[in-house]
Amino acid sequence: MAQRTPSAPSxxxxxxxxxxxxxxxxxxxxxxxxMTGFLIASLVLVATLALxxxxxxxxxxxxxNFSNITALADPAYRIVLLRSLGYxxxxxxxxxxxxxxxxxxxxxxxxxxxxxxIAAIVVPFFANYLVRMYGWSVVLSDGGPLLRTLRAVxxxxxxxxxxxxxxxxxxxxxxxxxxxxxIPLYAALERMDLSLIEAGRDLYGGPLRxxxxxxxxxxxQGAAAGAVLVFLPAMGxxxxxxxxxxxxxxxxxxLIQDKFFEGQNWPLGSAxxxxxxxxxxxxxxxxxxxxxxxxAEATQ
Amino acid sequence: MSPEAPPPPTRxxxxxxxxxxxxxxxxxxxxxxxxxxxxxxxxxxIDVKADGDLVYFNWADFVSxxxxxxxxxxxxxxxxxxxxxxxEGMAAKLNAGNRYDIIFPTAKWAQRLAAGRRLRRIDHSRxxxxxxxxxRYHYFADPWYDRHSAHTVPFTMYKxxxxxxxxxxxxxxxxxxNDLWNDRARGKVFVLDDRDEVLAMAALKLGLGIGTSERHDxxxxxxxxxxxxxxxxxxxxxxxxxxxxxxAVMTQAWSGDxxxxxxxxxxxxxxxxxxxxEGAPINSDxxxxxxxxxxxxxxxxxxxxxxxxANVRKNIEYIGYPMPVGGSEDVYASIVKPFPQxxxxxxxxxxxxxxxxxxxxxxxxxxxxxxxxxxx
Numbered sequence: 001m002a003q004r005t006p007s008a009p010s011x012x013x014x015x016x017x018x019x020x021x022x023x024x025x026x027x028x029x030x031x032x033x034x035m036t037g038f039l040i041a042s043l044v045l046v047a048t049l050a051l052x053x054x055x056x057x058x059x060x061x062x063x064x065n066f067s068n069i070t071a072l073a074d075p076a077y078r079i080v081l082l083r084s085l086g087y088x089x090x091x092x093x094x095x096x097x098x099x100x101x102x103x104x105x106x107x108x109x110x111x112x113x114x115x116x117x118i119a120a121i122v123v124p125f126f127a128n129y130l131v132r133m134y135g136w137s138v139v140l141s142d143g144g145p146l147l148r149t150l151r152a153v154x155x156x157x158x159x160x161x162x163x164x165x166x167x168x169x170x171x172x173x174x175x176x177x178x179x180x181x182x183i184p185l186y187a188a189l190e191r192m193d194l195s196l197i198e199a200g201r202d203l204y205g206g207p208l209r210x211x212x213x214x215x216x217x218x219x220x221q222g223a224a225a226g227a228v229l230v231f232l233p234a235m236g237x238x239x240x241x242x243x244x245x246x247x248x249x250x251x252x253x254x255l256i257q258d259k260f261f262e263g264q265n266w267p268l269g270s271a272x273x274x275x276x277x278x279x280x281x282x283x284x285x286x287x288x289x290x291x292x293x294x295x296a297e298a299t300q
Numbered sequence: 301m302s303p304e305a306p307p308p309p310t311r312x313x314x315x316x317x318x319x320x321x322x323x324x325x326x327x328x329x330x331x332x333x334x335x336x337x338x339x340x341x342x343x344x345x346i347d348v349k350a351d352g353d354l355v356y357f358n359w360a361d362f363v364s365x366x367x368x369x370x371x372x373x374x375x376x377x378x379x380x381x382x383x384x385x386x387x388e389g390m391a392a393k394l395n396a397g398n399r400y401d402i403i404f405p406t407a408k409w410a411q412r413l414a415a416g417r418r419l420r421r422i423d424h425s426r427x428x429x430x431x432x433x434x435x436r437y438h439y440f441a442d443p444w445y446d447r448h449s450a451h452t453v454p455f456t457m458y459k460x461x462x463x464x465x466x467x468x469x470x471x472x473x474x475x476x477x478n479d480l481w482n483d484r485a486r487g488k489v490f491v492l493d494d495r496d497e498v499l500a501m502a503a504l505k506l507g508l509g510i511g512t513s514e515r516h517d518x519x520x521x522x523x524x525x526x527x528x529x530x531x532x533x534x535x536x537x538x539x540x541x542x543x544x545x546x547x548a549v550m551t552q553a554w555s556g557d558x559x560x561x562x563x564x565x566x567x568x569x570x571x572x573x574x575x576x577x578e579g580a581p582i583n584s585d586x587x588x589x590x591x592x593x594x595x596x597x598x599x600x601x602x603x604x605x606x607x608x609x610a611n612v613r614k615n616i617e618y619i620g621y622p623m624p625v626g627g628s629e630d631v632y633a634s635i636v637k638p639f640p641q642x643x644x645x646x647x648x649x650x651x652x653x654x655x656x657x658x659x660x661x662x663x664x665x666x667x668x669x670x671x672x673x674x675x676x
Contacts, residue, residue, distance in 0.1 A: 054660050058388075058412065059395060074668070076675040143546040159487075163547060164533045242493075246534040250674055258674070261388045262495045265667050 050271040058264035068271035077255070077272065081279065084252040087166070087241075088234040091173035092181075095230045096223060098174065099181035104215075107189035118186060125179045130239060136175055137243040140168055164246030172240030177233055181226035188222025189215075221294060228287055235280060252276055340591040342417050342451070348426045352595035353378040354602055357390065357400040362456075364618035367611045374605070377598055394418065399592050401599040404585045408655050410452050411445035413588065419451035420589040420596055427453070427600070429607035429625075436626030439649040440584075444656065452586035453603055456556075456621035457644040459582045460497055461575040463543055463553035463561075477505040477576040480550065486531045490542050490551040493535040495670040496655045497581060498525065501552060504578040510653055513662030518669040525673045535674060540564075543571065555642040559620035562638060573639040581653045582644065584624070624649075 053063045106117045124132075139146055140162040150156035162168045196218060200210035238253030245251070252272065259269030354371075356363075360383040368379050382400075384390040387409045394403070394413075405413055413419050424430040433454060434441045440454045462479055469484040480489055480501070491498050500510035502524040508517045533548065539557045542548035544565060558573040565571060587606070589599045605611060612628045622632040622644050629643075636642040658666065 054663070056412070056415065056657070056660060058391070058663070059416075071668070074671070076671050080675050138545070141545050141547055247529050247532045247674070248676060250676075255671060255675065258495075258670070259667075261386055262667075262670070264388055264391075265664065268664075268667070 046270045046273055049267055050274050052267040052270070054265060054267060060266035063267075065267070068268045071268060072271055072275050077252075077275070080250055080255055081252050081276070083249075084235055084276075085279070087170055087173060087249075087251060088231050090170050091177065091234045092227050092231045094170065094174045095178045095181040096227065098178055099185050099226065100223075103182050103185035103189050107186050107192075108194075114190075118183075121179060121182055129176060133172060133176065133239050133243050136172055137163060140171065140244065163244050164249070166245075166249055168244035169240050169249045169251070172244045173234045173237060176237065176240060177230045180229035180233070181223075184222045184225040184229065185219060186222075188219040188225075192218050221291065224287060224290065228284070231283070232280060236276060336417060337591075339418050340420075340593075342420050342591040344420070345423065346420060346426070346589070346596045346600050348600045349597045350375045350377055350601060351597035352401075353380055354595060354598045355380045355382075355399065355401045355593075356602075357382050357384060357393070357402065358404045359383060359385070362404065362619055363606070364611075364614045366618075367606065367614050370611070371602060371605050375598065375601055394590060397592075399594055400590055401593040401595045402602055403588050403590055404455055405452075405588055407443065407445040407584050407586070408657055410586050410588055411657055413590075414446050414451045418591050420591055420593060421450055422453060422587075422589065422600070422603075424449070424453070427604045427607065429604060429609075432607065432609070432626040433624055437624040437646060437649065439646060440624055444652075444654065446586075449586075452588050453607075454624045455585040455587050455606075456619070456623055457582065457584045457649075458554050458556045458621055459575065459580040459642075459644055459648065460492070460500075460552065460554055461558075461573055461580055461641060462550060463539055463558050464550040464572050464574075465543060465546070465548075465570055466572050467570040468546075468549040471572065473572070473574055475574050475577050477501050477578055479574070479576075480528060480552065481531060482550065485550040487533060488547070488549040489528075489532050490534050490536050490539070490548045491528075491532060492539070492552045492554075493537045495666065497552060498535070498673060499666060499669060500581045500653075500655070502528075504576065504581075504653075507578070510579075510581055511656050511658060513658050513665045515665065518665055522669050522672050526676075529673075529676060555639075555644070556619070556621045558639055559636050559642050562636065563620070568638060571638075573641055575641040579651060579653050580648070581655065582648055582651070583654060 048062060049060055050068055051062075051064055051066065052068075053061050053065050055061050102121070106114055110117050138144055141147070142161055142163070147156055147160060147162065150160065151158070162171070192215070196214050197210055200214040205213065236253045236256075238251060238257045241249050241251040241254050242257075245254075256269050256272045256276070259265045259272060354377055356379050358381075368381075371377075372379055384393065387406055390403065390405065391409065391412075394400075410419070424434065430453070434449065437454070440449055442448050443454075446452045462473065462477075464473065464479075464485070468488075469482065473479040473482065479485075480491070482489075491501065496510075499518075499521055502521040503510050503512060503517070506517075506520055506524060508521065512518065512521075536542055536548075536551075539548070539551045539553040540561055542551055543553075544561065553573065555573070558571070561571055562568045587603045589596050593599060606615065607625060609625075609627055612623055612625045613631050616623060616628055616631050617635065620635060622629070622642070624644075633640070633643060657663075
């Protein structure tokens with residue numbers, strides 16, 4: 001499908017330009033150090049701490065203690081983990097449905113306003129996530145503008161609520177992360193060869209058939225990338241459930257946050273984090289295999 | 301054409317990288333046992349004099365700006381402010397080696413910090429106004445969290461009760477934690493998003509100790525809270541906004557938040573605050589000087605300055621919390637006239653419903669109970 005995927009960079013001939021290679025090695029150094037220091041080291045820290053204990057001051061201490069791992073068998077975590085998976089998946093699907101028309105309209109019909117329109121979507125997302133979510137919780141609150149309007153036109157009664165419900169949490173997640181879906185979709189649609197659509201029309205495909213069999217498959221990779229970018233943070237999010245959820249909408253991120261703050265139980269929090277990462281990693285494996293297959297097809 | 305790829309790293313480079321990672325991991329954390337005075341000698345007497353700018357670390361908005369101004373002018377020092385938003389956050393900053401001159405832990409955290417030799421000893425005889433505190437509020441002369449208040453001076457006090465909207469569910473509640481089960485409030489009740497407060501509420505209702513970590517007690521507490529859960533709208537410590545914007549008609553609430561609402565609500569008469577007869581958890585913050593403070597002398601001057609009657613008055617008016625300083629009671633009483641239950645009296649202190657530290661095992665048991673309450 002994606003004929004324009006560039007072929008993988010070829011390996012330089014050994015010895016062809018040793019000084020050039022050394023230069024690139026040095027240029028990689030800061031980034032590598034940064035990643036080592038702040039990403040890998042902290043991950044190692046979390047993994048190690050999952051086996052730790054706490055001292056009487058509540059400070060975490062390294063150790064070799066498997067009680068945090070066995071504590072994960074508690075059914076409470078399974079329920080919350082499954083709920084988080086569910087919310088993240090629903091948020092992902094809604095983001096896709098919301099983002100596709102937006103990206104499509106901007107990429108194919110945006111004309112000279114393309115960049116302006118993308119900026120109009122991206123700039124509000126520079127505002128702090130927490131602040132935006134607080135704003136959102138005011139909009140959705142019982143006395144907020146949305147419900148007041150709905151009540152005025154008779155679509156809601158005094159007991160209707162959006163906050164502290166699953167709808168509220170998913171709405172928060174969609175609002176929080178939809179831009180991560182729009183951008184890769186926009187990039188994919190923008191990059192797409194428009195003559196493909198014309199070809200589809202030439203072969204007597206109606207608008208719908210052309211969209212389904214030409215445009216959609218051509219932007220599949222963008223959608224997949226967007227799905228991953230939305231799914232991962234949505235799964236670990238705790239702000240949406242905190243501000244817009246009730247007792248039955250707690251997500252795994254809330255429990256992890258609780259362990260680190262409320263209970264001062266960093267080791268158990270670390271174990272929960274590792275559990276969540278394991279679940280996400282299994283999900284990612286599917287995505288990675290899929291993209292590898294796509295690439296293999298493309299280079300054939 | 302893409303840039304040339306670098307040559308594959310040698311095995312030695314990989315090993316060096318792995319070692320560097322491990323080193324960074326270990327260096328970046330204070331999770332290994334440390335020596336007794338790693339954070340400085342807590343017992344060295346403090347020379348009470350201005351020895352530099354005051355590095356101040358507290359909740360946001362907890363001291364009147366006018367009081368800061370006065371202190372800066374009088375002692376010709378600057379107050380360098382930073383804020384925390386939870387005790388855990390404060391502890392994390394201290395553990396990371398940040399150096400502050402004055403911090404404001406709650407009683408429970410003061411005990412933890414003092415036990416960990418992290419607080420400088422405070423000689424009360426060097427504070428001119430100490431008697432208004434310890435002479436009037438005997439409780440603080442030898443509190444459970446710090447023998448003889450050797451490392452702390454109490455700052456504010458607060459308790460936990462129930463706040464509600466009179467315009468939605470009426471004026472009169474029963475004055476009991478059972479009110480949270482009130483049918484008129486069903487579906488619009490919040491409890492605090494705070495493990496100790498929520499477990500304590502159920503414990504008081506059942507007549508158990510608020511800090512219990514007994515398996516049997518915790519099972520009963522969890523069952524009671526599971527019974528409340530279907531009536532709850534959520535766990536939230538933002539009582540202030542929840543009550544004002546109408547998401548809550550009733551909420552477990554801290555007295556300080558209710559006092560703050562009196563100043564902010566368009567019509568405070570629609571709000572009520574009661575304290576349950578089964579008991580109200582009580583808590584206090586205190587002044588403390590970290591063992592590694594750079595300017596402990598200035599910190600001592602600051603504590604004394606804060607205790608001057610005029611400044612106590614200004615601060616109480618500004619933050620809406622009562623302080624255990626003799627002679628300031630009438631100021632607070634006039635602020636919270638509609639909510640007299642916000643007052644914290646020496647008798648309240650005697651009831652001693654403080655949240656205390658438990659053993660790591662006990663903490664774990666309480667933590668598990670809280671997870672079950674929250675996750676359902």
